[in-house]
Amino acid sequence: MSFWETITGSDLTREWKAFEVRAAALPPDHRAAWEQIKSHLFLYGDFTGRNLMPIFDGALGLLEETAADGQSIHDVLGDDIEGFCAALAGGEGARTFRDRWRAQLNRNVARKLGRLGG
Amino acid sequence: MGIQDIIEGKRQWRAHLARVKALPPDYQIVYKEIQRYYFKVGPLELTEGDLLSGLVDFFEEGAAAGKGVLELIGDDVAAFADGLIKDSRTYADVYQESVKQKPRK
Amino acid sequence: MDDLTEMLKGTLEGCVLQIIGREETYGYAITRRLNELGFHGVVEGTVYTILLRLEKNKLVQVTKRPSEQGPPRKFYALNDAGRKELATFWAKWEYVSSRIDKLKEGGR
Known part of the structure; x- marks a missing residue:
């Protein structure tokens, strides 16, 4: 049984459907990224989806929020979606990604505050 | 529960x-x-x-005192952000633990 | 003296406990006290993360009180566990500083 069947065939269905409703509201690029993130994260979910749900939720929240801000998908995820997903799930390279996210946070703040100051 | 429901439901969010x-x-x-x-x-x-x-509480206080945000938290925003979740476990930690408990066949 | 951040990392929590131990106080006042002491790099945000941790570890008692300007302020006082933690901090500090002094003086 695939992960997809496991989760769609279980009590997680409703929660999962809510995710898809939210994803459908995303702009095309962000929706495409969601599909990619799903397929990569599924690699981690060969036994149960439950423990991955908050991770999916966080990824979707990130996409929603950056879409609302008009940020491009590349700005958000970078080139390495596979690595990004591994990091989300705490897999290999998670620490490197955390460092990258940290740097990204400071860079974004500096850029946006700079723009604000004129 | 979802991230959008962080603060007990959408209305609160x-x-x-x-x-x-x-x-x-x-x-x-x-x-x-x-x-x-x-x-x-x-x-x-x-x-x-x-x-x-809690973060918004803190920011409201700083703003009310007339401070700029970086004056309040310092230039290294990431260090501040990490400080707030220093001892916190992450979803990834929980996930990794569940993987270790149930080894793959 | 600038850039004490790394060196202060392990001790700042103890300093904050000590300040709270003197009298019930709030984040901004604690920050100012540390700045006056000569730790100029310490900002309110840093103190806030420490206070949050003290609260989470149940070392302080928190009371919200209205303030003249803006939203209510959180005031912090030590509880029994906090006082114990503070005593531990000073014991550790004595140990570390005495060892380091010894090292500096060329002892073994």
Whole structure:
């Protein structure tokens, strides 16, 4: 049984459907990224989806929020979606990604505050 | 429960966002970037604590005192953000633990 | 003296406990006290993360009080566990500083 069947065939269905409703509201690029993130994260979910749900939720929240801000998908995820997903799930390279996210946070703040100051 | 339901339901979440919108622009920028960072890192406090609303409390105080946001938290925003979740486990930690408990066949 | 951040990392929590131990106080006042002491790099945000941790570890008692300007302020006082933690901090500090002094003086 695939992960997809496991989760769609279980009590997680409703929660999962809510995710898809939210994803459908995303702009095309962000929706495409969601599909990619799903397929990569599924690699981690060969036994149960439950423990991955908050991770999916966080990824979707990130996409929603950056879409609302008009940020491009590349700005958000970078080139390495596979690595990004591994990091989300705490897999290999998670620490490197955390460092990258940290740097990204400071860079974004500096850029946006700079723009604000004129 | 979802991230959008962080603060007990959507209505509270909207009220929370309204509070964010009422902050001065520099505070809003920093708040948003920190929240985005937390969405990636996934600390359990996002859904189980009052991490974000506590942060807005703190920002409201700083703004009311007439301080700039970097004056309040320092230039290294990431260090501040990490400080707030220092001892917190993340969803990724929980996931990794569950993988170790149930080894793959 | 600038850039004490790394060196202060392990001790700042103890400093904050000590300040709270003197009298019930709030984040901004604690920050100012540390700045006056000569730790100029310490900002309110740093103190806030420490206070949050002290609260989470149940070492302080928190009371919200209205303030003249803006939203209510959180005031912090030590509880029994906090006082114990503070005593431990000073014991550790004595140990570390005495060892380091010894090292500096060329002892073994």
